[in-house]
Amino acid sequence: MAKATIKQLNDAYASKFGFAMPEKSVVSFDFGLSSEIIAAISDHKQEPEWMRTFRQRSLQTFVKMPLPKWGPSLAEIDFEQIRYYIKDTEVEQRSWDEVPTEIKQTFDRLGVPQAEREFLAGVKAQYNSEVAYSSLQKELDEQGVIFCSMEEALQKHADLFQEYFGKLVPASDNKFAALNSAAWSGGSFVYIPKNTHVKRPLQSYFRINAARMGQFERTLIIADEGSSAHYVEGCTAPVYSEYSLHAAVVEVFVKRNARFRYTTIQNWSGNIYNLVTKRAQVLADGVMEWVDGNLGAKTTMKYPSCYLAEEGAYGEMLSVAYAKNQQIQDTGAKMIHLAPNTASKIVAKSVSVAGGQSNYRGLVHVTKAATNSKSKVECDALILDGQSGTSTYPDMRILGENAIVEHEASVSEIEEDKLFYLMSRGLDKTEAMTLLVAGFIEPIVKELPLEYAVELNRLIELEMEGSVG
Amino acid sequence: MLTLKNLSVRLHKKNILNKIDIRIPDGETHVLMGQNGAGKSTLAQSIMGNPNYQVTGEILFADQNLLDLDPQQRAALGVFLSFQQILEIPGVKIYDYLKLLYKKSHEQKLTPLKFKAFLREKMALLAFDESFLERSLNHGFSGGEKKKMEVLQMLVIEPKLVILDEIDSGLDIDAIQAVARAVNYLKEKHQTSVLIITHYSRILQFLTLDKVHLLSKGQLVKTGGAELVRQIEDKGFQSVL
Numbered sequence: 001m002a003k004a005t006i007k008q009l010n011d012a013y014a015s016k017f018g019f020a021m022p023e024k025s026v027v028s029f030d031f032g033l034s035s036e037i038i039a040a041i042s043d044h045k046q047e048p049e050w051m052r053t054f055r056q057r058s059l060q061t062f063v064k065m066p067l068p069k070w071g072p073s074l075a076e077i078d079f080e081q082i083r084y085y086i087k088d089t090e091v092e093q094r095s096w097d098e099v100p101t102e103i104k105q106t107f108d109r110l111g112v113p114q115a116e117r118e119f120l121a122g123v124k125a126q127y128n129s130e131v132a133y134s135s136l137q138k139e140l141d142e143q144g145v146i147f148c149s150m151e152e153a154l155q156k157h158a159d160l161f162q163e164y165f166g167k168l169v170p171a172s173d174n175k176f177a178a179l180n181s182a183a184w185s186g187g188s189f190v191y192i193p194k195n196t197h198v199k200r201p202l203q204s205y206f207r208i209n210a211a212r213m214g215q216f217e218r219t220l221i222i223a224d225e226g227s228s229a230h231y232v233e234g235c236t237a238p239v240y241s242e243y244s245l246h247a248a249v250v251e252v253f254v255k256r257n258a259r260f261r262y263t264t265i266q267n268w269s270g271n272i273y274n275l276v277t278k279r280a281q282v283l284a285d286g287v288m289e290w291v292d293g294n295l296g297a298k299t300t301m302k303y304p305s306c307y308l309a310e311e312g313a314y315g316e317m318l319s320v321a322y323a324k325n326q327q328i329q330d331t332g333a334k335m336i337h338l339a340p341n342t343a344s345k346i347v348a349k350s351v352s353v354a355g356g357q358s359n360y361r362g363l364v365h366v367t368k369a370a371t372n373s374k375s376k377v378e379c380d381a382l383i384l385d386g387q388s389g390t391s392t393y394p395d396m397r398i399l400g401e402n403a404i405v406e407h408e409a410s411v412s413e414i415e416e417d418k419l420f421y422l423m424s425r426g427l428d429k430t431e432a433m434t435l436l437v438a439g440f441i442e443p444i445v446k447e448l449p450l451e452y453a454v455e456l457n458r459l460i461e462l463e464m465e466g467s468v469g
Numbered sequence: 470m471l472t473l474k475n476l477s478v479r480l481h482k483k484n485i486l487n488k489i490d491i492r493i494p495d496g497e498t499h500v501l502m503g504q505n506g507a508g509k510s511t512l513a514q515s516i517m518g519n520p521n522y523q524v525t526g527e528i529l530f531a532d533q534n535l536l537d538l539d540p541q542q543r544a545a546l547g548v549f550l551s552f553q554q555i556l557e558i559p560g561v562k563i564y565d566y567l568k569l570l571y572k573k574s575h576e577q578k579l580t581p582l583k584f585k586a587f588l589r590e591k592m593a594l595l596a597f598d599e600s601f602l603e604r605s606l607n608h609g610f611s612g613g614e615k616k617k618m619e620v621l622q623m624l625v626i627e628p629k630l631v632i633l634d635e636i637d638s639g640l641d642i643d644a645i646q647a648v649a650r651a652v653n654y655l656k657e658k659h660q661t662s663v664l665i666i667t668h669y670s671r672i673l674q675f676l677t678l679d680k681v682h683l684l685s686k687g688q689l690v691k692t693g694g695a696e697l698v699r700q701i702e703d704k705g706f707q708s709v710l
Contacts, residue, residue, distance in 0.1 A: 415556075416520070416521075417556060418556050418558060420518075420519055420520065420540060421552065421556050421558075422558070423539070423540040423541045423544070424517045424518070424540045424541075424543075424544055424549075424550055425544060425549075425570055425573075425622060425626065426541055426544035426545055426570060426573040426574050426626065427541060427569065427570075427573060428541050429541075431569070431573075435558070435561050435566070435569075436558070436561075438560065438561070439558055439559055439560030439561040439605070439606075440559075440560060441560070442559070442560030442561075442605075443560065
């Protein structure tokens with residue numbers, strides 16, 4: 001895409017979300033990626049030898065691996081122009097009062113503070129690369145739940161960390177997983193002890209606020225046997241002018257009879273490549289649910305997966321994608337059935353407008369061992385105008401006996417008669433379109449925590465303004 | 470006052486209505502009758518501004534020619550059409566939707582508490598259960614529920630001119646009475662003009678009628694008083710043509 005278009009995009013974004021906080025970083029390394037920079041990250045974080053080695057090996061893997069040959073073009077990413085590490089504040093903060101005013105203002109502009117105050121004790125917010133604010137809830141401590149930054153976990157819970165880190169998503173999984181493994185910084189570590197039920201969602205906000213900054217968070221979650229919890233992350237990035245890369249890795253271990261839900265709302269500004277590897281392993285009778293909303297970014301590639309590794313495991317993916325202004329939302333899910341009587345469900349909804357492209361790309365793999373398994377895939381695409389597009393790339397590999405697999409796909413346009421119906425009641429075209437779009441994604445939105453649902457509906461409203469001709 | 474002057478309507482290059490002249494003064498209730506395919510719904514849709522129809526002539530209301538206005542501008546002037554074919558809008562919560570309709574049609578704002586009281590009063594008039602407020606607009610509704618939801622929207626908007634296109638089809642007698650109650654309530658409170666399109670006299674016995682128009686094959690063939698309804702019902706359309 002031409003530079004001028006990017007600028008227009010950002011100006012449009014600026015007028016709506018209109019803020020970019022001045023950068024105030026404590027440490028910032030040079031541009032580009034080298035063995036020295038990776039070593040410097042390790043030095044700065046005072047990492048153990050195994051992690052130093054892991055990073056260096058991952059760097060080698062990253063250099064050797066080619067870019068994916070399928071999907072949207074990533075040729076414009078210039079890895080030399082990315083700054084690999086920024087640490088924003090020196091110490092993690094425990095009380096809301098100590099959080100820098102600038103950061104609070106960012107939340108303020110997004111209408112977050114009410115939720116923040118309400119969930120104060122349960123919130124972890126990441127500002128740039130590290131956790132800027134963290135106040136562990138008393139309840140969590142009492143329950144023995146660990147919810148901290150990855151850096152803290154590596155120091156304080158070394159054995160647990162090493163046992164699981166990189167075991168589901170190896171560095172060699174894909175080029176961006178390798179990059180993340182080499183340069184990761186920040187992200188959350190969660191451990192839910194056996195038979196422990198965490199009632200309030202564990203929340204984490206991610207923000208990027210520095211130009212040319214790569215952000216490579218790493219999230220590691222272990223839900224032990226019989227436990228249940230809900231993790232929520234939300235992002236709305238401020239404006240900046242050059243390409244930026246977000247390549248996160250998320251690993252979730254769902255043990256026997258455990259139940260885990262991972263909810264993400266992402267609204268990166270229109271210049272970001274959002275390339276995320278999310279994977280969960282689900283053991284016997286465990287339940288893993290991904291809920292994923294992608295609104296922004298230049299290109300998003302994200303296919304959360306569930307490895308249904310033992311009998312009775314269940315995996316679910318509910319996603320909504322919103323693509324406009326040449327954005328590409330290439331999203332989907334992967335359900336890998338590895339054991340008998342496993343089940344999975346994928347519901348993917350997308351909205352394309354003003355030249356946006358939404359693709360569903362998904363895999364359902366029922367292996368030979370996975371007898372009597374079930375899978376249901378439902379993809380619904382809504383296209384708002386003639387310049388926008390949608391594609392579906394479903395991959396079904398069914399080898400297990402007695403498998404029941406369903407796939408439904410629909411593509412629809414905003415129906416003129418519905419628009420007329422709503423406009424005849426006094427709504428203008430934008431309001432009518434907003435209602436119809438909001439109604440279309442409602443089945444996903446209703447699964448979100450209330451304040452996120454409100455924020456998402458507000459974002460849709462803002463997005464629809466100006467994109468309705 | 471609604472004035473249709475020399476109104477002709479085409480759909481897909483086919484003439485549906487020819488040179489219709491009708492005047493409905495403020496506060497009057499008129500009935501539009503006619504056989505299937507006579508053009509009754511086309512007339513209603515044309516007044517509301519359905520973009521599928523090519524309309525010539527004049528539709529004057531509130532000192533404006535509606536043909537120059539978009540559907541939402543016509544609605545803003547106080548025109549309301551209850552649809553014959555009622556669309557389902559999944560995912561749109563009725564309470565939020567009605568709140569939006571109220572906001573668009575009223576200058577005065579209501580507190581959430583007062584708006585709830587306002588809604589409760591209108592729903593009681595229609596014997597509508599409040600649990601409907603949590604549901605999606607018309608989604609999974611029975612035919613009768615959809616009709617009542619149209620009337621509820623009408624009561625929330627409080628329009629100056631309402632066109633009811635076969636609002637009574639498929640309604641039981643209790644529901645018909647409820648709809649008539651709602652129409653009379655609006656007329657009393659806001660001097661609303663009413664145009665009712667119907668095949669049956671049942672709903673009409675609960676209303677005070679000023680004029681009855683008979684449409685046949687796209688032409689306005691007769692205009693008379695309330696007695697015309699009885700005549701049509703007793704002897705059929707042929708007897709009055």
